[in-house]
Amino acid sequence: MSGLFDGLGVSSPVVAAPMAGGPTTPALVAAAGRAGALGFLAAGYRTPEDVSAQIGAVRRAGTGAFGVNVFAPNPVPVDPGEFRAYAEALQSDGDVYGLRLAEGAAVENDDHWGDKIALLVADPVPVVSFTFGLPPRADLLALRRAGVVVLQTVTSVAEARAAEEIGVDGLVVQAAAAGAHSGTFTPGVLPDDVPLPELLRAVRAAVRLPLVGAGGVATPDDVVAVLGAGAEAAMAGTALLRTDESGASAVHKAALVELSNVETVVTRAFSGRPARALRNGFVERFDGLAPLGYPAVHHLTTPLRRAAAAAGDVERVNLWAGKRFRHARPGAARAALAGLAAKA
Template identity: 45%
Template sequence: MSSALNDLFPHPIVQAPMAGGASCPELAAAVSEAGGLGFLAAGYKTADGMYQEIKQVRGLTGRPFGVNLFMPQPEVADPAAVDVYRHQLAGEATWYRTPLGDPDGGRDDGYDAKLAILRDDPVPVVSFTFGCPTREVVHALQRVGTRTVVTVTTVEEAQAAQEAAADAVCVQGVEAGGHQGTHRDNPETDGAGIGLLALVTQVREAVRLPIVATGGIMRGAQIAAVLTAGADLAQLGTAFLVAPESGAPTVHKEAMTDPLFTRTELTRAFSGRPARGLVNRFLREHGPYAPAAYPQVHHMTAPLRKAAARAGDTQGMALWAGQGHRLARALPAGQLVEVLAAELDAARAAAGQRGAA
């Protein structure tokens, strides 16, 4: 195993940074305390909001943790298409008695301000989603002792991360819940994502960087599988979303194993970017018509999603979930890390016995 990240924590288990509230300080600290790597999600937060959460984690644990940043987004949306979708959502605004959000609410997610904080007051790990940082940004973080990770969904993106001198890549399979972390949002490639095991193998043969594998992982045996395929660490999101420390709404947690929700789909309905969630009314009605317009659609639907969550209406929420959601276990985060580690050890032992037979 590479020492780029593995020397920071004993178990090869990373808690995915889930923007929108799930990856709160309590969850990140609990995972880190148990010997995994907990992550804060800085996406959709102000720079000060991110900083306050970092301070909270430090007050809860002295162990390493990470912070995830969203890369600034280029202007690719068609304003006319955004306007059409706004009119389509008018009925939702009436139903939830809330106005739609401003689609022009910003595309950079406070990126520069967040970077400035992370350079001045470093954390052990910073990861990037929706693009690749420049070599200058990576080097600036490395100079203050921060390890850098870039989320990738293709071999080409992994090669770009290696060129930028990142310390590791987070290889995201199409099974993953929430947003696909593609560097460029190309509608022509919708539905063309690669499964995790195939993608890990391809990336392993193409770049020299350590690999964090993520997408649909819910059991220790799956962690063993991705490590065998060439990954150094496994990152789990949906598995930790249902933990009591998670900041996700209770109804979102319960939906993971609710028989009412039988499958997931990639959709642009809630944010304008492909993201995997449980299929509900909102996704079915609006998914086919949502434009490629991130973060404009995200800003527009944010008040609707918040209103639905307040009402406990799972049919109007973005119920982000990976393909393994039915395997969710509502265990305390620290206990889940221990269970996963024990399952991983058992899977390795079984594989060793088979190999010796």
């Protein structure tokens, strides 16, 4: 493979996506490296100490090329009244596990942004990507001076142009079919639901940066289509959720099989930002009630989601999944990644 990842020892055109909240593990990133692919750790929701420990674990596994994805500050402050009303609506589900939800004020924070950037500048990894918004230019320049390749997740031509303007090295172009959170800069306005190859061609015509295509990459033919549309690599996430190295909860992995007749839906019920998940009881009850508000809604529902996952309660856990989740298979991640790259 040549271009964006020159000099990193990457031979596969498939990238293992960062999946925050547990599914991405150092073992999954290390497996990607053994497959000649680039894997990303997910720094979202982790403390800087956790991120540092995971970086160390990947390095001890002998993985040279890997990346870290960071949620860029793009807060969506929640309306206090709407937040309180939502907390009260959720309390009936919290009662199932003896939880008292939102006893204090809404939590609004930046996910340890400054400390994570300081860590990645002081102890740089080969690649860093940003999602949810653009990094401050000073932070971007500090990472580039440290020798880091910087990528930006975008969901539209307008976002791609803005990212090119601030000086990133490449773009992760995310289509609406992607599982979990949309990387949109404007969470109150959903990105157009267009196929990934079409979105890639539109972005390719608008900017000169190297591209990685993400969202709906589930088969070898998808990888070929992404490369044919002008990308240097295809990023897969949901396709890896059931692999041996995935840290997805047991209930999440099982749901990808047992709920194969269920469709995915974009909802803000779990986090206050749009994210694609399998439709379950929680989505049915609360999707229409959830306010826009990130990270406040994320912090509000976190104890409930953790309790549901521990109890194997498929109706109350966030079952992040892309549109093509039915292609996810169990087994070694290395084999899954090699299979995706087979026709490239």
